[in-house]
Amino acid sequence: MQRAGPSSPSCSTSDCFPLRKTAECGSEHSVEPEKHEVRAAGAPTGLSRMWSVVSFYICYLLCLGLSLACVVCVCLWNSQWRGGFAWDGSALQFNWHPVLMVTGLIALYGNGAVLYRVPLTWGQNKLPWKLLHATVMLLALILSIVGLCAVFDFHNAKKISNLYSLHSWIGIAATALFAIQWVVGMAGFLLPCSPMSLRALLKPVHVWMGGSILWLSIAACISGINEKLFFVLPGSANQAYADLPPEAVFANVLGVLIVAFGLVVLKILSNREWQRPESRPEDLAYTPLLQEENE
Amino acid sequence: MQRAGPSSPSCSTSDCFPLRKTAECGSEHSVEPEKHEVRAAGAPTGLSRMWSVVSFYICYLLCLGLSLACVVCVCLWNSQWRGGFAWDGSALQFNWHPVLMVTGLIALYGNGAVLYRVPLTWGQNKLPWKLLHATVMLLALILSIVGLCAVFDFHNAKKISNLYSLHSWIGIAATALFAIQWVVGMAGFLLPCSPMSLRALLKPVHVWMGGSILWLSIAACISGINEKLFFVLPGSANQAYADLPPEAVFANVLGVLIVAFGLVVLKILSNREWQRPESRPEDLAYTPLLQEENE
Numbered sequence: 001m002q003r004a005g006p007s008s009p010s011c012s013t014s015d016c017f018p019l020r021k022t023a024e025c026g027s028e029h030s031v032e033p034e035k036h037e038v039r040a041a042g043a044p045t046g047l048s049r050m051w052s053v054v055s056f057y058i059c060y061l062l063c064l065g066l067s068l069a070c071v072v073c074v075c076l077w078n079s080q081w082r083g084g085f086a087w088d089g090s091a092l093q094f095n096w097h098p099v100l101m102v103t104g105l106i107a108l109y110g111n112g113a114v115l116y117r118v119p120l121t122w123g124q125n126k127l128p129w130k131l132l133h134a135t136v137m138l139l140a141l142i143l144s145i146v147g148l149c150a151v152f153d154f155h156n157a158k159k160i161s162n163l164y165s166l167h168s169w170i171g172i173a174a175t176a177l178f179a180i181q182w183v184v185g186m187a188g189f190l191l192p193c194s195p196m197s198l199r200a201l202l203k204p205v206h207v208w209m210g211g212s213i214l215w216l217s218i219a220a221c222i223s224g225i226n227e228k229l230f231f232v233l234p235g236s237a238n239q240a241y242a243d244l245p246p247e248a249v250f251a252n253v254l255g256v257l258i259v260a261f262g263l264v265v266l267k268i269l270s271n272r273e274w275q276r277p278e279s280r281p282e283d284l285a286y287t288p289l290l291q292e293e294n295e
Numbered sequence: 296m297q298r299a300g301p302s303s304p305s306c307s308t309s310d311c312f313p314l315r316k317t318a319e320c321g322s323e324h325s326v327e328p329e330k331h332e333v334r335a336a337g338a339p340t341g342l343s344r345m346w347s348v349v350s351f352y353i354c355y356l357l358c359l360g361l362s363l364a365c366v367v368c369v370c371l372w373n374s375q376w377r378g379g380f381a382w383d384g385s386a387l388q389f390n391w392h393p394v395l396m397v398t399g400l401i402a403l404y405g406n407g408a409v410l411y412r413v414p415l416t417w418g419q420n421k422l423p424w425k426l427l428h429a430t431v432m433l434l435a436l437i438l439s440i441v442g443l444c445a446v447f448d449f450h451n452a453k454k455i456s457n458l459y460s461l462h463s464w465i466g467i468a469a470t471a472l473f474a475i476q477w478v479v480g481m482a483g484f485l486l487p488c489s490p491m492s493l494r495a496l497l498k499p500v501h502v503w504m505g506g507s508i509l510w511l512s513i514a515a516c517i518s519g520i521n522e523k524l525f526f527v528l529p530g531s532a533n534q535a536y537a538d539l540p541p542e543a544v545f546a547n548v549l550g551v552l553i554v555a556f557g558l559v560v561l562k563i564l565s566n567r568e569w570q571r572p573e574s575r576p577e578d579l580a581y582t583p584l585l586q587e588e589n590e
Contacts, residue, residue: 165521
């Protein structure tokens with residue numbers, strides 16, 4: 001079923017990205033300040049549209065590449081330098097912690113966050129993409145919780161206190177906020193009983209909290225990698241870390257990759273030209289799953 | 296001199312915040328999706344406007360209060376538990392480092408970033424506020440550079456290597472990006488020779504980079520506080536930190552306050568209802584200082 005009408009015209013991907021116009025797409029979101037300013041400055045409209053497509057795909061490829069690089073690097077660091085993996089209360093169990101946190105809270109989370117920005121998802125029914133967004137985020141949340149279990153188990157086996165460092169406070173806050181965000185998002189945007197007015201109020205909070213959780217996770221990862229390197233490369237007056245052996249350089253580069261990934265995700269999320277046009281009332285309202293499937 | 300006309304109507308603070316309307320303010324920025332959605336949901340317009348004012352001032356007061364709390368806490372931590380301040384190559388010189396970085400890169404920077412969101416600055420000539428924004432940011436940059444000098448001097452005096460930890464890599468990257476951002480911002484938005492088309496292209500990059508620098512600075516602060524506590528509270532197997540003595544709790548709370556401040560600043564920056572209406576061409580164009588002063 002295709003929806004059309006003055007207030008909600010149908011809007012194919014090719015119409016809407018990046019060629020969408022206010023009147024055509026029926027979305028007040030699509031009045032973009034950047035585009036307006038470029039036009040005001042007399043830049044060729046066709047050229048700026050072409051640049052918008054090219055720059056989106058550059059950013060999206062960077063996003064995918066950097067997230068993959070982060071996961072590969074954190075696995076290599078823990079397998080090559082830290083002895084690999086086990087689930088036996090030893091240091092090898094701890095090694096699951098950085099791998100699962102970086103994979104869940106950073107790589108999967110960031111890719112789940114930018115899902116709606118992919119033009120392929122536009123001009124189509126939103127519900128399947130909502131379900132995919134919720135599923136990717138649930139997988140990210142599960143990996144993060146298992147990552148926390150790994151470090152709690154290791155600490156308990158070694159009689160080390162839990163949750164004393166600032167790294168642990170920020171990390172547990174990020175995961176707890178993520179869990180709340182997922183539950184509230186599920187209840188607010190996917191349950192049929194959730195009213196449209198609630199969705200409209202929730203959405204800006206969901207978007208702001210989504211970006212904030214990513215940055216909290218990045219702060220937790222940076223402090224965690226830093227702390228781990230001081231633990232495992234102590235030497236005399238931290239000389240082993242200060243000498244920057246290959247492991248230190250490799251793990252520092254992992255931290256830089258995580259930050260670069262965060263910057264690219266934030267860039268994608270903040271660019272209004274790349275937002276899915278969706279202020280149509282029926283995008284906020286609930287549509288029964290069966291009806292959506294039949295469209 | 297008051298500007299008026301169909302394309303650039305004058306727009307007093309009371310008109311524009313939060314009562315500004317697309318047609319009245321002549322700004323395409325002022326088509327706010329959140330507001331649109333709330334209206335679509337049938338919420339009372341007057342009530343949502345009132346809530347917009349109240350919630351802005353709550354956030355702004357929180358922003359001011361949290362930045363003040365961060366500065367007070369970092370000063371207290373270093374004076375009460377770390378022995379105070381000196382500039383003699385000793386550990387007392389190092390103590391300037393966290394104080395100046397938190398004051399410059401976090402408190403001043405965050406407050407400088409939200410300056411344009413204060414309704415008092417709307418409906419007035421933008422140039423004095425641009426100059427204040429640039430001045431606050433320059434002060435923040437100077438404090439950050441002096442903060443870096445403090446730690447480099449201390450390291451050199453104690454024959455400790457510089458720039459080996461991930462904390463130092465992220466911190467130096469944040470300060471370097473901040474310096475580039477300030478110079479490019481000054482050249483792009485304040486110099487008379489900068490063309491309007493360049494300003495239009497620069498602005499979204501300036502806004503995105505501005506938020507990213509704040510989050511990089513927060514990540515650097517969190518990893519720095521965490522690292523410092525492991526250094527000064529080592530004990531056996533980090534037991535002194537794990538026992539959470541008053542200093543550890545106090546410094547951890549400082550980290551939490553810094554994160555809370557970042558969340559509030561990001562909330563203020565991301566809310567489109569609180570943005571200064573400024574897509575009028577003359578807001579992007581250069582106006583000679585003398586002319587601005589005479590308005």
